[in-house]
Amino acid sequence: MSHVVTFDEEDVQYMPFFSFVKLVEMSQHKQIHAQLLRTSLFFTAFTASKIVALCAPEDSGSLNYARLVLSQISNPTIYTCNSIIRGYTNWHCPREAILFYREMIFNGFEADRFTFPSLFKYCEDLHEGKQLYNHSIKLGFASNSYVQNTLMNMYSNCGCLVSARKKFKKIAERTVVSWATMIGAYAQWNQPTEAFELFDRMMSENVKPNEVTLVNVLNARAKARDLETAKHMHNYVDESGFGCHAKLNTALMDVYCKCVSVLLARDLFDKMPEKYLFCLNVVINGHVNDSDYKEAFLLFREMQLKGEKGDKVTMISLLLACSHLGALELGKWLHAYIKKEKIEVDATLGTTLVDMYAKCGGIESAINVFQQLPEKDVMTWTALITGLTMCGEEEMALEYFHEMRISGVKPYAVTFVGVLAACSHADLADDGISHFNSMSSMYGIKPSIDHYGCMVDLLDPAGRIGEAEELIRKMPIPPDRFVRRGLLGACRIHGNLKVAERAAQQLLELDSENEGTLIEIDGIVHEFVKGDSSHPQVTEINRMLDDMSNRLKEAGYVPERSEVRDCT
Template sequence: MLKLAKSLALLVCGRERLRFLSTSAAAAAAAAASANQETALNPHTHLQYPLDSVHAQVTVSGLLHNLAVANKLLYVYAQHRALDDAYALFGMMEERDAVSWSIMVGGFAKVGDYVYCLRTFRKLIRCGVKLDNYTLPIVLRACRDRMDPVMGRLVHGVVLKSGLCLDQCVLAALISLYAKCRVKNDARILFDEMPNRDLVTWTVMINAYAESGNAKESLALFDLMRDEGLVPDNVAMVTIVHACAKLGAMHKARLVHDYISRMGFKLDVILGTAMIDMYAKCGSVDYAREIFDRMWERNVISWSAMIAAYGYHGQGKKALDLFPMMLGSRILPNRITFLSLLYACSHAGLVDMGLELFNMMWDEYSVKPDVKHYTCMVDLLGRAGRLDEAMNLIENMTVKKDEGLWGAMLGACRIHKNIDLAEKIANSLLELQSQNAGHYVLLSNIYAKAGRWEDVAKIRDLITERELKKVPGWTCIEVENKIYQFGVGDKSHHLSKEIYRLLRSLRRKMELAGYVPDTNLVLHDVDEEVKLESLFMHSEKLAIVFGLIATTEGTPIRITKNLRVCGDCHTFSKFVSAITHRVIIARDTNRFHHFKEGVCSCGDYW
């Protein structure tokens, strides 16, 4: 009996303040908890025997008036997601303490019922119950999971009033909240003010910068963390590898890989898959494949990551070759696998194979296509010029259409200069009240190419009216373990004079070699000379020329663009690779381009 009583006590919130029960009711409740742990229970439903009978026995014996017994019974209900039963019991309790309230707040959070979680927390405050470092983190995590920084700030105010603003658990939850909600400045202020920062807090902060697009700061924090003597675990290393992948910096990737090897981290499925993604996004699909081949265990995510790596490097056939190997390893494909395969087909122009895989998804593997799979198919057909088939696919699809789908179709219209269809697609996009300025700019560009300047003006007015802002373009390049970022017409670099001098020299050599600037891409009704100057100030060109100056002759130049590389910069890169005999590896939002001796790996199919 004592053993059973202890089992139940250990279940209760992990709190030492709840003493062991030695009553027969406690023992019975423990037995009920143990039995129910082996029973599949649905959330929000009533528990079955034996806990119902224990509840009845506790009630009949009068022990339900014992707060400790009632709390333990309440906890078992909450742990098994029977919130209807828990809430009914909570409502009948004559006496409640901080533990009772914490159990209910945590129970609602556990099943994802954040409305009742926050509502119960508000009642807790109104009842004057003293807050602790158990309940507050639960509520803050609820705000985080529902991406609600406004409510989070209100709870932060409660934290300040409760005097727990320096508590390690509460601060970690606040940092996680602000980081997940992309309020990284507030997260960093709290992080810097923490008296003691544990590994979890460092990992949360590093991940916050990576997710918000500031991978450079993520890696700087990693270096600072090691300087303070903290040794990362596998979870922290996955976060660092993820940041490297976001940044696309090969030198950083190699340093992180060396650190992983030196510290003896196990190349498990999670870390190994993250490293595959890191190397692929840093421009080396060969290094990614080396990691893949070294992994002792691979799951469907590992295989999908390797397939995707080949896909966005334009090696569609190698991506497809992995699929039968994956099936031979008795790994069944999922929606991500098919998404990676269709993406690979799209960027390699493998239309028939893409159609076959799309039909195979449901017929052979019972994987239902979602809007992302349809978007890949629209992109595949659209790039190949089969616009009518792409439109038929859109019109007959049963899943809800989104702006990504229409954006892919609009991009196909741009490639094949189909203005009438572009207008039709644009209307569908505008009906969605899209806040993506890129779609409006793309339509404006289509009109401008056709010389329809009045329509261009209308689109620009619409952008102004809806207060949309185009994401400014930038290009990064890593030189000697340092990341340099260039914007359009950037002259802030200390080597700007040398960069522009070499750019003018290259321009003359390229024109002699047959290069003709595509001023149609400078879509403004301005003089040709102004168009040329604007074209030669693109961030990709500046980064490439800086790479020629700052890196050793014969080494590859690796750049990362935050937007899609423009057609003229693509042509420029081909000519530069031929004139300088340098390999240029460019990563944009869609894929990788490997330029060598005047040829691009994409075969100009992009």
């Protein structure tokens, strides 16, 4: 059954009033709701629908309140239902939006052309997205440009860029929104070249870009780390009259920061007449990534003096700065600030707190934060495991890894770097080998150069030089100089001259132009051959040593032998 919105004369007289109440806060919306109940006005479909529409976009708590109001309406309209769906999608709850849509259809409501765009906007399930699309076709809305544009967005969210491109090509009359959506899809999936080409084509067809189009193009520029083109885009933004748009300026600042031109971003920020928090967060993060931690905190302090408050994004950037600085007390202050300002500690912020405490040596605090988190993702576990390893608590790190697997959380490749390092530090070679083998057999993770480096470090202290050399020989990826140096260092410790010769030669071939490598090999080989003529290949070894010594002299290096005792 189809529910059509109708307003009687009594409803119309309250329209100006509801235009005004859009400006008030949630607490005032509830007061208005109470007043309508007291005056019996609430029981009209129009006033009830307006209350739902006002509450739904506010926040998750207000959305629950809107659902409660909806349940009290005897004859809700599709307008009211669409408000709930928009509320869910605004708060990035696509699953809840689709469940509500199904409930709506079950109760006899018929979707209109405003229903599907909200559903498609944040849908990340391709199967459900296709079902919604088929339903929109049956209802005759598939050709609607608004629906088509959000359908492209749905395909992009699901990673189906080919389907998004096909849909774009089939649109008979492309609006600027169509172009902006497709450009945004390319930028989202790290295809900046295609985004630029489509933007150039759009301009050649005399389609004037809007703010969203330019933001998407700038996002693509940021991923391409293309500074010069970004500067040209900056000029175009100013010349086209978009220079006062905060979101565009923020996208420009993001490009500059990612192109390691934080000063250009800061200059743009300082010139902005209104400095919004999301703009400030980009610049603070830019300073942190540029290792200019002092300036990041000064900017935050300046924000505080103006009465502004930081949010989750601000805290994550500043906590990362504390991690790099090892500034435990400053990190504790930020944690106290988070509690004071009642900033929600989700998995992302919680992980950053755990990482900060661990890297600053506050391992007890890291564990306390970890245990108090209601939700822990794989990165939260990884941060704690890595932090415990760094702080010399290898056995505890391995215990948490065991607990992580029991809880059903699938480890990432980076998790195993911490686990293998813990096994190495704890001299648990066999356990490390077992974990290394489980990476591919149980989790389908291909070991990277970091994992192989950990394995060499794991086998070398145990004196298993032959196994380490064999592992390097069978590596599916070329070993780097750090892996080779690890093996060579172990040979020095355990006096394995035979493997040391091969390792030194391979390291020399790999990194012969690096003066540090020559110095390292010179020192190690000198320890082996000083006064020793018993080796059957002593002539070849000495010739190699003479060759390296000549290279070192050309580089201006003078070996220090004062600490080497002559035992001849």
